[in-house]
Amino acid sequence: MSSLKDKMKEILPQPVVSFGKRILNGYPSLVMASLREARNFNMAYAKDSAKGAVQLEARMVYFTHQIEKGLSHQQFRYGFGKKPLKNLSVVMAKYCKVETNYIQKTPYISAMATIGEYIRRHEGRQRDLQYVYSLFSPTVLKETQNIAHVEGGSLIFSGREKTSNAKLTFQQLNERRHSIREFANTPITYQELLPAIEMAMRTPSVCNRQPTRVHVILNKELIAKALKIQGGFNGYPVPPALLLLTADNRVFMAPQEHNEGYTDGGLFGMNLLLALEEQGIAACPLNTMFRRGPEKTTRRLLSIPSNEVLVMYIAVGHFPEECATCVSRRLSAKDIVTVIE
Ligand SMILES: Cc1cc2nc3c(=O)[nH]c(=O)nc-3n(C[C@H](O)[C@H](O)[C@H](O)COP(=O)(O)O)c2cc1C
Known part of the structure; x- marks a missing residue:
């Protein structure tokens, strides 16, 4: 089958091959993939009538x-x-x-x-x-x-202990990172954030195509508006800065890659969270799981082009003197591992 495909590619003129590819790899493929994903998700997800x-x-x-x-x-x-x-x-x-x-x-x-x-x-x-x-x-x-x-329940620790984060082992850094939703009142600058973003550039991505884009939002009014639409940060003061991670679909090459931006962007997000922690900067990832209307408003508000998909926000700021956060108890590894021998 594949040799026939290769032969056709050799025989047919390039514009015809390109046209054929455009048809095969275009809307029909994407729509079918989306329908498959929709059906599987719909059967699985934890709806309020779920009994599993x-x-x-x-x-x-x-x-x-x-x-x-x-x-x-x-x-x-x-x-x-x-x-x-x-x-x-x-x-x-x-x-x-x-x-x-x-x-x-x-x-x-x-x-x-x-x-x-x-x-x-x-x-x-x-x-x-x-x-x-x-x-x-x-x-x-x-x-x-x-x-x-x-x-x-809740967890309390001192923000001061974060000043020596750069000396911690990876295990300690990872263990002690927690989402912080209430920050010190002091502002945070782009220059303070840049070393962590630079560190996160080491994140691996598919064929090294690096789809992640980072929008650094420092304007308080815009942050407040964006988070009001986001909805998962209600009741907290406006954070000093908000990062929006997106993935640029222009780096992808085939329809089956259409979700890869979320994978690569997610990896970047985790790396960035740890890099911020290492730099002694407090952070909280925030979802960008929007319905159509809020997504449109967000895109307009922050000038995000349609070729970029929204991966996540990260609220950032300096640690307050006393940090209070959620325990967010984890499952153990054996709860989630399946060994295939
Ligand atoms: C992609 C993503 C989206 C999140 N969205 C929200 C959110 O909208 N609001 C919020 O308060 N926390 C949000 N969180 C933070 C999680 O609640 C938190 O990471 C989780 O409870 C684990 O706690 P920890 O980060 O302190 O280890 C999000 C985390 C991730 C990774």
Whole structure:
């Protein structure tokens, strides 16, 4: 088959080969690929009617994380998170029915630890506690108090310890990096960010084609507008700077490469997060998973051309004196590894 293809390429004049390629590699291929992806995604994803253990775990982690964010706000707001607490109670109850070993599963333990911290932080505030008590059984409520703090909830550390980050081993740097959503009031400059961006240029990419582009946004008004559209940073002060990572589709050469920008951009993003951390700069990756309208508004606001796909934002700034963030408990490696021998 491929030799016939090669022969045809030799025999036919170049413009005809190019035209044929344009037809084969053009819209039909991309549309078919998108339809396949849409069908597979639609069958798998954790929709609110999902009943599978994996999907319920994902929903549990999502609601737990919302509560963790509330617990780690510098301006603590008592009684926050009624909706995620309710959602969490529903999903935990469903999960217990489909996963017999639920009590030993990390997402469940983490949810319990987070509820436990919520209860402790609301000690003496009867009205808020009554709401929590109304959602969970007495057994669950009791168990939440027996779970170690490292399993979920909020995490506090000093920003000063970040000044010697450049001396850490990779393992220490990686272990101690956390998303920071509330920064010091001091501004951050492009010159301060550049060494980390330069370091992230070492990120590997497909055939070294380097699709990632970095838009450094320093204008507070624009940052505020962009984050309002983004929606996942509500309730936090406007960060000193916002990076937008995009991938330039002009470096790709065939329809089956159409998602590669996200892979290469994602790798760049992780490398950049670690490079920022090494430089003692605080950061938080933020999603750019937009519906059509918000994407269009964002593109217009930040002048992002249509050949660039949005990969992620990264909010950046200096570490505050006291950093509070989410525990964001991880699964262990053996939870996600399949060995193929
Ligand atoms: C691609 C991506 C998008 C994210 N989007 C958001 C977001 O919109 N809002 C937010 O507060 N955190 C966001 N996060 C941060 C995650 O919540 C955080 O990375 C995760 O809980 C792990 O915690 P850690 O970064 O402190 O290790 C995002 C992270 C990634 C990698």
